[in-house]
Amino acid sequence: MKLIKVKNYEELSKKASAFIVETVNQKPNAVIGMATGSTAEGTYEYLVKAFQNDEVSFTEAHSVNLDEYVGLSPENDQSYHAYMDHHLFKHIDMPAENHFIPDGEANDLQDECVRYESRIEELGGVDLQLLGLGHNGHIGFNEPGTSFQSKTQVVDLAESTRKANARFFEVMEEVPDQAITMGIATILKSKRILLLVSGKGKAEILNKLLESEQTESIPATALKEHHDVTIIADADALSLFEKNHNGELKNCVV
Numbered sequence: 001m002k003l004i005k006v007k008n009y010e011e012l013s014k015k016a017s018a019f020i021v022e023t024v025n026q027k028p029n030a031v032i033g034m035a036t037g038s039t040a041e042g043t044y045e046y047l048v049k050a051f052q053n054d055e056v057s058f059t060e061a062h063s064v065n066l067d068e069y070v071g072l073s074p075e076n077d078q079s080y081h082a083y084m085d086h087h088l089f090k091h092i093d094m095p096a097e098n099h100f101i102p103d104g105e106a107n108d109l110q111d112e113c114v115r116y117e118s119r120i121e122e123l124g125g126v127d128l129q130l131l132g133l134g135h136n137g138h139i140g141f142n143e144p145g146t147s148f149q150s151k152t153q154v155v156d157l158a159e160s161t162r163k164a165n166a167r168f169f170e171v172m173e174e175v176p177d178q179a180i181t182m183g184i185a186t187i188l189k190s191k192r193i194l195l196l197v198s199g200k201g202k203a204e205i206l207n208k209l210l211e212s213e214q215t216e217s218i219p220a221t222a223l224k225e226h227h228d229v230t231i232i233a234d235a236d237a238l239s240l241f242e243k244n245h246n247g248e249l250k251n252c253v254v
């Protein structure tokens with residue numbers, strides 16, 4: 001894994017957006033794997049700016065999202081469909097038929113998982129997958145204990161994840177307890193992976209990820225077997241790891 005240390009969230013967002021712009025400029029019909037959550041918001045902000053400044057166009061590109069809550073309609077403000085529209089899709093020129101997000105309202109959720117997995121394959125796989133890191137080490141909604149062989153699946157959300165995401169909902173009871181998520185094996189099939197980690201709140205889990213061997217109790221450690229993973233982390237997120245290593249970052253591009 002390659003690690004890029006940046007000063008702050010602003011720099012992280014700028015850099016992550018530049019990765020996506022470069023990918024789409026090199027391959028206009030690229031498939032970009034999109035993440036949701038707070039960390040990715042700044043990346044999309046810079047991506048919209050890049051589009052508005054004519055630095056990139058998405059007319060041939062496709063997007064596949066990592067996950068969606070079960071039971072939320074695309075019109076629900078807390079759904080990841082609504083998140084993507086709000087932060088990205090309504091501001092750029094990617095045709096709506098090129099956006100793929102799991103259908104959390106499908107009658108047959110298992111069928112939807114199979115359909116989603118094959119859709120990604122039909123598109124030729126993901127060229128660049130953006131990821132955030134959960135406080136418990138989850139990627140997508142793959143919670144601790146998830147098999148590294150997992151494909152797109154319906155998952156029960158950990159109570160800590162529901163609590164962490166409750167900030168987006170009016171009351172805790174509204175936070176869904178299930179989601180559809182790309183599996184870990186699905187994520188690992190991406191040609192290139194970009195993991196974004198920002199803030200002091202993520203320092204402990206980032207330290208664990210960097211220190212630890214591969215273990216299913218920290219889903220993000222699955223990324224260690226992938227040949228092209230870049231972590232972009234800001235100084236706050238790296239603070240604990242650096243403290244434990246006397247400020248020394250080995251094998252890192254700083």
Ligand SMILES: O=P(O)(O)OC[C@H]1O[C@](O)(CO)[C@@H](O)[C@@H]1O
Binds near residue numbers: 066131132141
């Ligand atoms: O960026 P945040 O809000 O800390 O979330 C981390 C990750 O957890 C999720 O909320 C669950 O998939 C993702 O959307 C995100 O990438």
